[in-house]
Amino acid sequence: MKIEGKQMIWKEYQKEIASDNFFYVRSCVRQNFFPGSEKTFLRIMRDELQKDVFENASHTTCSGIGYHSDIVPIETTMTMIARQFALMTEAGKENFTTSCITSFGLYNEVLETWHHFPDVEERVRQNLLKATGRSFNKPKNISHASDVIFHFRKEIADRGKFTLTDHRTGKPLRVVEHIGCHYSKMFPSKGVGGAEYPYVLAGMIEDWGGEVIDYPERRHCCGFGFRQYLVKANRGYSIACSKKKFESMESYSPDMILTNCPGCPMFLDRWQYAISEMEGKTYGGNGQGIPVLTYEELAGLVLGYNPWDLGLQVHQVPVEPLLDKMGVPYDPGMKFKGANGEDLGMPEAPSYLNFYPETA
Amino acid sequence: MTNLYQQLSQDIRFIEGMKACLNCGTCTAICPAAEFYDYQPRKIVDTLQSKDEAAIEALLKSDTIWYCGECMSCMTRCPRGNAPGMLIIALRSLSQELGYFVESEKGRQQLAVKRTVGEWILKYGYCLYPSQISPENHPEQGPIWEWEHKNIEGVMNRLGANYEKTGPGILRKIPQEALDEIRAIFEVTGGMDRYDKIEEFSRMKAAEMGLDLKEGMDNDYIRHIYTTNSPKHSRDHED
Numbered sequence: 001m002k003i004e005g006k007q008m009i010w011k012e013y014q015k016e017i018a019s020d021n022f023f024y025v026r027s028c029v030r031q032n033f034f035p036g037s038e039k040t041f042l043r044i045m046r047d048e049l050q051k052d053v054f055e056n057a058s059h060t061t062c063s064g065i066g067y068h069s070d071i072v073p074i075e076t077t078m079t080m081i082a083r084q085f086a087l088m089t090e091a092g093k094e095n096f097t098t099s100c101i102t103s104f105g106l107y108n109e110v111l112e113t114w115h116h117f118p119d120v121e122e123r124v125r126q127n128l129l130k131a132t133g134r135s136f137n138k139p140k141n142i143s144h145a146s147d148v149i150f151h152f153r154k155e156i157a158d159r160g161k162f163t164l165t166d167h168r169t170g171k172p173l174r175v176v177e178h179i180g181c182h183y184s185k186m187f188p189s190k191g192v193g194g195a196e197y198p199y200v201l202a203g204m205i206e207d208w209g210g211e212v213i214d215y216p217e218r219r220h221c222c223g224f225g226f227r228q229y230l231v232k233a234n235r236g237y238s239i240a241c242s243k244k245k246f247e248s249m250e251s252y253s254p255d256m257i258l259t260n261c262p263g264c265p266m267f268l269d270r271w272q273y274a275i276s277e278m279e280g281k282t283y284g285g286n287g288q289g290i291p292v293l294t295y296e297e298l299a300g301l302v303l304g305y306n307p308w309d310l311g312l313q314v315h316q317v318p319v320e321p322l323l324d325k326m327g328v329p330y331d332p333g334m335k336f337k338g339a340n341g342e343d344l345g346m347p348e349a350p351s352y353l354n355f356y357p358e359t360a
Numbered sequence: 361m362t363n364l365y366q367q368l369s370q371d372i373r374f375i376e377g378m379k380a381c382l383n384c385g386t387c388t389a390i391c392p393a394a395e396f397y398d399y400q401p402r403k404i405v406d407t408l409q410s411k412d413e414a415a416i417e418a419l420l421k422s423d424t425i426w427y428c429g430e431c432m433s434c435m436t437r438c439p440r441g442n443a444p445g446m447l448i449i450a451l452r453s454l455s456q457e458l459g460y461f462v463e464s465e466k467g468r469q470q471l472a473v474k475r476t477v478g479e480w481i482l483k484y485g486y487c488l489y490p491s492q493i494s495p496e497n498h499p500e501q502g503p504i505w506e507w508e509h510k511n512i513e514g515v516m517n518r519l520g521a522n523y524e525k526t527g528p529g530i531l532r533k534i535p536q537e538a539l540d541e542i543r544a545i546f547e548v549t550g551g552m553d554r555y556d557k558i559e560e561f562s563r564m565k566a567a568e569m570g571l572d573l574k575e576g577m578d579n580d581y582i583r584h585i586y587t588t589n590s591p592k593h594s595r596d597h598e599d
Contacts, residue, residue: 028486028487028488029487031486031521031531032486032488032490032531035516035519035520035521035530036519036520038530039520039521039530055528055529056528057526057527057528057529057532057534057535058534058535058537058538059538060485060486060534060538061485061486063481063487065477065488066473066478066487068430069473069477070449070453070456070470071456071470071473071474071477071554071555071558072478072481072551072554073453073549073550073551073554074372074449074453075549075551076546076550078549079549080542083541083545105432113372116376117372127545128545130548131541131544131545131547131549132544132545181431181432181433182432185431185433185435186432186435186436188436195436220392221392221429221431221433223392223429224429224431225392225393225428226429226430227426227429227469227470228393228429230472230473230476230477231469231472231473231585231586232586232587233469233585233586233588233589234466234469234589235500236396236589237397237427237429239500241392241396241429244395270500270501270502270505273500273502273504274499309519309520311519314504314508314515314519315504316501316502316504316505336507337518338511338514338515338517338518339517342514344507344511344515344518345507345510346507347503347506348503348507349503350503
């Protein structure tokens with residue numbers, strides 16, 4: 001009875017997540033900066049879990065970054081989103097999953113707007129028909145790809161070869177999680193755990209053996225701010241936000257940062273580099289940074305995938321300290337090789353950040 | 361001609377995001393922009409609910425409306441269900457429709473956003489595209505991005521992308537038919553009109569400022585708006 005009672009209390013913080021037959025749309029940021037993460041998501045879904053995840057090559061950006069940097073009007077963005085729904089409808093799918101938090105927030109916002117203003121939905125339908133000849137059904141279920149990984153976190157743990165524990169001491173790794181503002185700050189009921197107790201990443205960390213760190217600026221924005229990063233003159237805003245988080249988490253000595261949104265890992269990774277260049281300051285001890293991972297990358301590590309297949313080599317903050325703690329094997333000599341060992345040269349080492357730890 | 365408040369009132373973000381504000385300041389307390397810039401979302405909402413046309417016009421021509429990062433943290437916390445971040449989107453839309461955006465340093469930056477993200481959407485079908493994210497414009501991306509940018513095909517191939525190739529996959533070449541559909545959507549829904557207005561008002565402003573403005577990013581006006589950052593924006597500035 002007590003368990004039922006607790007489940008009732010937490011009901012509003014739960015969300016329904018589809019289990020199969022997904023229509024998948026990609027993220028502009030993740031494709032550019034963490035392509036291995038999307039590759040890994042599909043590998044887990046299709047190869048490990050035998051799920052049907054369909055992608056139409058004609059899907060495009062939802063225009064979300066353009067919308068939130070205010071160059072794209074809402075009518076245009078709503079119609080771009082309607083086109084994505086039309087491609088889903090034509091594929092015979094009803095479960096829509098997206099790799100992007102900006103998109104996820106916008107899909108929820110648009111559906112909410114259409115719910116309250118049916119005339120707006122009708123106008124968008126007419127616009128889409130006029131522009132493309134397409135029509136659409138609304139999805140029955142919308143998830144962010146992290147919701148789906150969360151949904152299958154126990155299956156991933158069951159298949160796992162590594163856990164979030166320090167294999168030398170047996171102690172849980174200490175993990176900072178960063179949800180990304182548009183996941184649940186706008187429409188709390190659409191995210192696992194809502195805005196107050198977001199659990200989508202914490203659930204993965206706990207089930208994969210780690211310890212979630214609570215720290216003062218846990219819910220502060222990473223600092224993307226759309227135009228605040230896109231325009232060079234504004235990037236002080238962006239780095240200041242990330243720095244506020246690093247300063248707040250530093251004393252808790254996190255072993256890694258786990259992220260939800262495609263943009264957040266890029267900013268939390270790159271701004272550690274920029275702060276080190278500007279101030280000589282690093283946050284991971286011994287001149288190291290705090291490794292920043294996407295949830296797909298972490299799921300891949302737990303499943304025993306080769307770190308360089310996951311794309312961990314394209315992080316500016318090296319991930320080797322985390323791999324060493326987890327006991328994940330890796331070949332340093334292959335880190336920057338192309339397919340079939342192709343020589344692509346090596347990145348330059350930053351001034352302060354310990355980038356080539358094995359030679360330091 | 362309707363007044364500015366009436367025009368804002370027709371925006372769906374205004375309808376959804378504007379209730380009666382009690383001036384508690386919770387939005388300002390939670391706002392990342394308010395920590396960095398001389399900015400208070402509370403004041404924005406209060407100005408709007410005053411319906412003072414002169415004050416609203418000044419707001420539309422100011423730097424103030426361009427400080428928000430649209431993280432929407434305010435939307436979660438407002439005890440009255442206001443969404444200052446949504447109101448900012450409505451204000452920025454009207455500022456661009458009326459050409460007021462070129463009257464502020466931060467507003468003028470919209471041309472740089474249009475000529476990057478805006479044109480990439482139409483040209484590539486993505487908001488961002490790796491060949492266009494130059495290390496020169498993005499020094500914060502560090503040596504790792506310099507290496508990736510230099511070896512983009514090799515890196516993307518190693519990570520399983522379908523870079524600039526047909527069929528599904530990461531950074532695939534979006535089919536021309538899909539790009540044509542995007543362009544048609546922009547034409548039907550006002551997206552292209554917005555782009556044209558940003559260009560036209562910027563061209564007039566560049567002439568007024570005596571700065572050269574040509575196509576692309578390599579010209580004096582774009583360099584000016586992309587890099588100029590006056591001390592006045594900071595929360596800690598001294599008048």
